[in-house]
Amino acid sequence: MPLDVDLKTKxxxxxxxxxxxxxxxxxxxxxxxxxxxxRWKLYDPIYRHPVFVGLxxxxxxxxxxxxxxxxxxxxxxxxxxxxxxxxxxGMLLALSLNRKIPGDRILRGILLIPLAMAxxxxxxxxxxIFNPMNGFANYFLHLIGLPPQPWNTSRSxxxxxxxxxxxxxxxxxxxIVLLSALASLPRxxxxxxxxxxxxxxxxxxxxTLPLLRxxxxxxxxxxxxxxxxxxxxxxxxxxxxxxxxxxxxTYRIYLDGFRRWEVGFAAAEAVLTAIIVSxxxxxxxxxxxx
Amino acid sequence: xxxxxTIASYIFLALTLAFILFPIYVLIITSFKPFTEAxxxxxxxxxxxxxxxAYFKVFTHWGFTSYLINSLVITVSSxxxxxxxxxxxxxxxxxxxxxxxxxxxxxFFILSLRLLPPIVGILPLYVIYSHLKLVDTYPGLILAYxxxxxxxxxxxxxxxxxxxxxxxxxxxxxxxxxxFQIMIKIIVPLTYPAIIATAILSxxxxxxxxxxxxxxxxxxxxxxxxxxxxxxxxxxxxWNDMCxxxxxxxxxxxxxVLLTQRQLVRGLTLGAxxx
Numbered sequence: 001m002p003l004d005v006d007l008k009t010k011x012x013x014x015x016x017x018x019x020x021x022x023x024x025x026x027x028x029x030x031x032x033x034x035x036x037x038x039r040w041k042l043y044d045p046i047y048r049h050p051v052f053v054g055l056x057x058x059x060x061x062x063x064x065x066x067x068x069x070x071x072x073x074x075x076x077x078x079x080x081x082x083x084x085x086x087x088x089x090g091m092l093l094a095l096s097l098n099r100k101i102p103g104d105r106i107l108r109g110i111l112l113i114p115l116a117m118a119x120x121x122x123x124x125x126x127x128x129i130f131n132p133m134n135g136f137a138n139y140f141l142h143l144i145g146l147p148p149q150p151w152n153t154s155r156s157x158x159x160x161x162x163x164x165x166x167x168x169x170x171x172x173x174x175x176i177v178l179l180s181a182l183a184s185l186p187r188x189x190x191x192x193x194x195x196x197x198x199x200x201x202x203x204x205x206x207x208t209l210p211l212l213r214x215x216x217x218x219x220x221x222x223x224x225x226x227x228x229x230x231x232x233x234x235x236x237x238x239x240x241x242x243x244x245x246x247x248x249x250t251y252r253i254y255l256d257g258f259r260r261w262e263v264g265f266a267a268a269e270a271v272l273t274a275i276i277v278s279x280x281x282x283x284x285x286x287x288x289x290x
Numbered sequence: 291x292x293x294x295x296t297i298a299s300y301i302f303l304a305l306t307l308a309f310i311l312f313p314i315y316v317l318i319i320t321s322f323k324p325f326t327e328a329x330x331x332x333x334x335x336x337x338x339x340x341x342x343x344a345y346f347k348v349f350t351h352w353g354f355t356s357y358l359i360n361s362l363v364i365t366v367s368s369x370x371x372x373x374x375x376x377x378x379x380x381x382x383x384x385x386x387x388x389x390x391x392x393x394x395x396x397x398f399f400i401l402s403l404r405l406l407p408p409i410v411g412i413l414p415l416y417v418i419y420s421h422l423k424l425v426d427t428y429p430g431l432i433l434a435y436x437x438x439x440x441x442x443x444x445x446x447x448x449x450x451x452x453x454x455x456x457x458x459x460x461x462x463x464x465x466x467x468x469x470f471q472i473m474i475k476i477i478v479p480l481t482y483p484a485i486i487a488t489a490i491l492s493x494x495x496x497x498x499x500x501x502x503x504x505x506x507x508x509x510x511x512x513x514x515x516x517x518x519x520x521x522x523x524x525x526x527x528x529w530n531d532m533c534x535x536x537x538x539x540x541x542x543x544x545x546x547v548l549l550t551q552r553q554l555v556r557g558l559t560l561g562a563x564x565x
Contacts, residue, residue: 120518124522168310277405
């Protein structure tokens with residue numbers, strides 16, 4: 001039974017934290033809902049002072065500003081390529097490591113290195129590797145007799161380079177989490193299936209995978225949310241380009257808010273994005289509850 | 291058949307390891323190359339001229355020390371502040387009845403604030419900060435990072451406190467201990483390892499954070515990730531310097547990860563998988 005104490009004590013415990021959260025997170029978030037009604041351009045001679053425009057920002061977003069929706073398409077493409085690769089490789093990694101192998105402690109230590117690295121650093125190093133002029137990627141292609149590729153400087157391959165960095169940084173994470181989850185599964189269902197003569201493959205698909213369902217869903221939502229936040233790799237590898245080829249949603253809001261300084265317009269974009277992300281989170285939460 | 295799976299898994303592990311280690315290898319060797327070699331073709335797999343040039347330049351030319359101090363001050367203060375503020379919150383939401391069904395809902399609400407893309411909140415925060423003259427200041431950045439760490443710390447610590455046996459607290463209440471005495475003399479000592487691990491994980495996330503730092507700083511309070519991002523631009527490619535700065539700044543992060551190996555999985559899956 002939880003303790004019941006007087007209101008003053010509860011407030012003393014909760015208030016300091018809430019004060020900070022309200023000032024930094026909730027306050028600004030609510031401020032978005034005010035800003036979105038204004039034409040407000042920071043450091044602009046005229047629109048430095050906000051001008052009320054009603055729902056104009058949204059009308060622009062829904063009727064003519066296709067770049068915003070294009071950013072969503074790019075975000076979905078990026079997520080749909082990167083996340084499945086991370087899950088397949090991560091699952092294989094977890095299955096390979098889920099037994100006694102020599103030096104597995106060192107292996108796990110190595111797997112943690114990408115997690116320790118700042119995403120900015122990861123993006124920068126891959127940029128060194130992918131550099132079309134003298135990077136290792138083209139050097140290796142040359143060694144096996146293939147022509148050099150433009151990588152992050154081309155419309156068709158820029159997205160691929162972002163995916164590679166994301167896969168590099170997050171596959172080990174998915175693998176380590178699934179490894180922990182595998183280790184904590186009950187042994188009885190698998191032993192029972194084995195006694196009934198099920199093959200390792202059947203056991204994996206019909207026993208192990210269903211037991212991992214909720215962990216997989218949680219990992220999936222964490223990874224999808226992270227894809228929506230993708231910024232550092234873009235900032236270091238492609239600047240959202242060429243053109244808008246790799247402008248994912250966070251980068252789009254950054255371009256509009258912090259490059260063009262159209263903060264009212266960007267606030268409208270932020271509000272729409274918050275709504276879309278909430279829908280995705282709630283959908284997954286429902287799935288996990290089932 | 292069994293041996294086929296074993297061999298296949300070893301091959302897979304070897305390839306994965308190569309994929310993971312190659313960029314780290316490139317990072318380390320490039321940091322020891324002189325400028326001209328770092329930019330030559332074909333790239334050398336082992337530096338022809340091993341040199342510490344880049345490491346010296348990072349300090350003498352790029353002002354690594356001031357970025358390091360900023361990163362240390364901001365990260366350590368915000369982690370400390372969020373732990374100090376977070377423990378009472380976590381304790382209250384775990385053990386004290388705030389209202390009917392409120393505990394769970396408040397905890398989840400706080401956590402959900404962390405799920406939104408940071409850019410959604412940073413833009414208005416920037417507008418507010420520029421009015422309050424908090425952009426590019428220590429207090430501004432420390433508060434911002436505290437607010438980002440808090441949901442994480444509260445959620446994880448609450449999970450740990452909920453796992454403690456209730457009898458300990460109940461007998462303390464019977465003995466006439468106040469809420470604050472219980473928190474400081476019973477809860478904190480019992481969850482001490484979890485608090486340390488959560489703090490180190492927050493340290494890691496803050497240390498590597500870029501999006502917030504790049505928008506809320508201008509000149510004086512830039513952190514290490516901003517330094518790392520600034521070596522490669524449209525017209526400049528100081529790859530060896532960038533790699534040297536990265537090697538130096540990743541050391542605390544690697545130590546943090548190795549120290550929290552066991553709690554890392556639990557922390558990063560928000561308590562769902564107990565590592």
